[in-house]
Amino acid sequence: MIEYVFLLLGVILMITGSIGVLRFPDVYTRLHASTKCDTGGAMSILIALTIVAEAPMLIKVKFLILAFLIAMINPMIAHAIARGAHKSGVEPEGIIDIYARDGF
Amino acid sequence: MMMSNIVRTTTKMVSPFLVTYSIYIMLYGHLTPGGGFQAGVILAVSIILLMTAHGSKNLEEKVNETWFKMIENIMAISILIMVSIGLVFGAMFYNFLHRGTFGLPISGGMIPLFNIFVGLKVGAGFMVIYYALLRWF
Amino acid sequence: MSRIPLYLKERIEEVNKRALLDSFESQKLPRWEKTAITWFALMIFWMVVSASFHWQNILIGSIVTFIVSLLMYDMFTGDIQSSGNVVIKTLRILLLYIPQYIFIMAFRLLESNLKVMKHAIFLDINPGIVKIDSDLHSQTGLTILANSITLTPGTMTIDTVRKLDESKLYVHWIDVETMDRDKAGSMIKGDIEEWLKNIFW
Structure with missing residues (x-):
């Protein structure tokens, strides 16, 4: 029963992530939507698969390695895209930009 | 331009696990999906990841193009030698080693050895291709 | 002594920086402890990936991960604080x-x-x-x-x-x-x- 809750949560998170990517105004806020919802959605779907899979305990743990790598690498990629966008001159919308004021 | 601190540190933290995983695929090629070629690709990728993040000039002391060329040639020669030893027992590619019981890591005669040689050769070959592309600019 | 000449000031700043760097360096772990922690983490990874408790598997895994940890001991343990016994520290982290x-x-x-x-x-x-x-x-x-x-x-x-x-x-x-x-x-x-x-x- 609980695996359906996790699956549904993952799907809903993925859909809201895509809605956020479409609705937010600029690169940085869109990255917020894509990074967080991708990480959360993928991890909850993986947890659901861990519960569903008919396998010994030691094989189920393999799903957690995927979760570990996703949680490790996804924020790094978001940071790399944001920094690259700022370096190539994409202006962020908003009230304050200390990063540009400090001369990077 | 240098990559940022975060990218460099994260690639550094992930690469030992990638190397261990490639060795697992190499040694279990006769039991699970995978094999020598795939293991070699993962091994090469884990080094290329480090080199693109840290800059190839900073790693010149630790990895060297000549070593990769040497490893590739030695592995090719050892595959040929191992294959032609089978001629003594009857035919080329003859599995002359003790086969063991099915399902254990040390079994299958010369297939694990073959996988190890192919994996190292493919990894070194990909590194040589990467160096050739790097010299293009 | 309140007035310090300009050339001395730069020198003092440099010495302060060196002392700070040395104090950070002295907090790092010695090499064999780094290798041990890397070996332990990679061994757990190997057991999870290969998913079997046969003695041949454990033997091959310990040899392979020992070689990898000798080569890559500095990758993710380089910045761990050195304090106390290494076994207690590893167990506490884990x-x-x-x-x-x-x-x-x-x-x-x-x-x-x-x-x-x-x-x-x-x-x-x-x-x-x-x-x-x-x-x-x-x-x-x-x-x-x-x-x-x-x-x-x-x-x-x-x-x-x-x-x-x-x-x-x-x-x-x-x-x-x-x-x-x-x-x-x-x-x-x-x-x-x-x-x-x-x-x-």
């Missing part, structure tokens, strides 16, 4: 700190997803990039702090600046509440920095 971190981060991640959902539907955003200070001085600690900030609600790290005695983070905040550096730092970092100070210097 059994106490990592579950604590996973427990904190799971609820922060769920909260951040719900917050993005709210922002995407109502579009009530007020973005901006702010600067905060950090007390961590090692690369690994700063990286994990930055990755955790990216996964906590409403914030995303854009860049880190690490010098010897000070480290700063530039954070894109989707709903800027305060410009003050200390207040923003305590709001953004939460209790993750206190947790990270247990392990990294």
Whole structure:
């Protein structure tokens, strides 16, 4: 029963992530939507698969390695895209930009 | 331009696990999906990841193009030698080693050895291709 | 002695910097402890990946991971603080700190997803990039702090600046509440920095 809750949560998170990517105004806020919802959605779907899979305990743990790598690498990629966008001159919308004021 | 601190540190933290995983695929090629070629690709990728993040000039002391060329040639020669030893027992590619019981890591005669040689050769070959592309600019 | 000549001043600053660097270097682990911790982590990874308890598997795994940890001992253990016995330290990291971190981060991640959902539907955003200070001085600690900030609600790290005695983070905040550096730092970092100070210097 609980695996359906996790699956549904993952799907809903993925859909809201895509809605956020479409609705937010600029690169940085869109990255917020894509990074967080991708990480959360993928991890909850993986947890659901861990519960569903008919396998010994030691094989189920393999799903957690995927979760570990996703949680490790996804924020790094978001940071790399944001920094690259700022370096190539994409202006962020908003009230304050200390990063540009400090001369990077 | 240098990559940022975060990218460099994260690639550094992930690469030992990638190397261990490639060795697992190499040694279990006769039991699970995978094999020598795939293991070699993962091994090469884990080094290329480090080199693109840290800059190839900073790693010149630790990895060297000549070593990769040497490893590739030695592995090719050892595959040929191992294959032609089978001629003594009857035919080329003859599995002359003790086969063991099915399902254990040390079994299958010369297939694990073959996988190890192919994996190292493919990894070194990909590194040589990467160096050739790097010299293009 | 209140007046110091200019050339001496530069020299004194340089010596101070060297002393600081030496004090950081002395907090690092010795080489065999780094190798042991790497071996232990890689052995756990090998057992999970190969999924069998046969003696041949354990023998091959320990030999292979020992060779890998001899070659790559510095990759993720280079910045761990040296204090106390290595066995107790490893067990404490494995059994106490990592579950604590996973427990904190799971609820922060769920909260951040719900917050993005709210922002995407109502579009009530007020973005901006702010600067905060950090007390961590090692690369690994700063990286994990930055990755955790990216996964906590409403914030995303854009860049880190690490010098010897000070480290700063530039954070894109989707709903800027305060410009003050200390207040923003305590709001953004939460209790993750206190947790990270247990392990990294």
